[in-house]
Amino acid sequence: MKRLLVKFAKRIFNLDYYKQQSFNNTTNLYEYFTVKEYTRFDPNKSLNIRDKSIARNFIHIGNNSVVEANFVFENKNGFVKVGDRSFLGGGTTFICINNIEVGDDVMISWGCTIIDNNAHSLESSKRKDDVLDWKKGLDEDKIGVYKKWNVVKSAPILIKDKAWIGFNVIVLKGVTIGIGAVVGAGSIVTKDVPDYAIVAGNPAKIVKYTT
Secondary structure, three states, X not given: OHHHHHHHHHOOOOHHHHHHHHHHHOOOXXXXXXXXXXXXXXXXXXXXXXXXXXXXXXXXXXXXXXXXXXXXXXXXXXXXXXXXOOEEOOOOEEEEOOEEEEOOOOEEOOOXXXXXXXXXXXXXXXXXXXXXXXHHHHHOOOOXXXXXXXXXXXXXXXXOOOOEEOOXXXXXXXXXXXXXXXXXXXXXXXXXXXOOEEEEOOOOEEEEEOO
C-alpha cells in the first residue's frame, strides 16, 4: 500500500506528461514555472502570464504543496515563490509585477487577494490613458501589453513560514507577514505583521499574540 501511495503521489504533477498534453501543443506554459515533487498544481487553470515574449521562470512551487490559487503576471518582471507544504486556496489571486514570496507550512484561504502593486498611478495625469491602453490590448488580443507599469508603485510581499491567512483577506504591496502570524477573515493588511501576531480589521491591527 505504501509503495502504491508513493507511486500515485509522484504522478500528481508530471512535467513530461504535462508537456505532451497541455494546450493541444499551442502553448508551452511549462517554460514559465517550476514545480517540485508531490505538489498539486494545474497551470492550465492557474497561470495568467500577460506577456510570454520572454521564456523565463515566473513561479516556483516547492514540495507537497496544494496550490489552487490564480497567478496573474502583469509584466515581464514578476516572480512568485511558494515553499513546501503550503496551501493556497481556490479563488485566491496573486497579482504580481515585482516579487511575492510565500514560505513553508503557510495556509492561505479562499478568496484572498495578494497584490504587490498599486495597479494604477496615484497621479491622475499618469493614469488618464490606462483605459484606452487596456482596450487597445484587448482589441489586439495582447491584453495588458500597452499598460505603462513604470508609473505604478510596487514593493515585494513576504509571507513567512507557518502564517495563516483567513478568507477574503487583501494583502497590499510591501507587506511582510511574520512567522506563525494569523490574519483574520476579511482583513486588509497594509502594514507589516509581527511574528505570531493575530491581526484583524481594515486596516488590520494586532488583536493578540499566539504561539
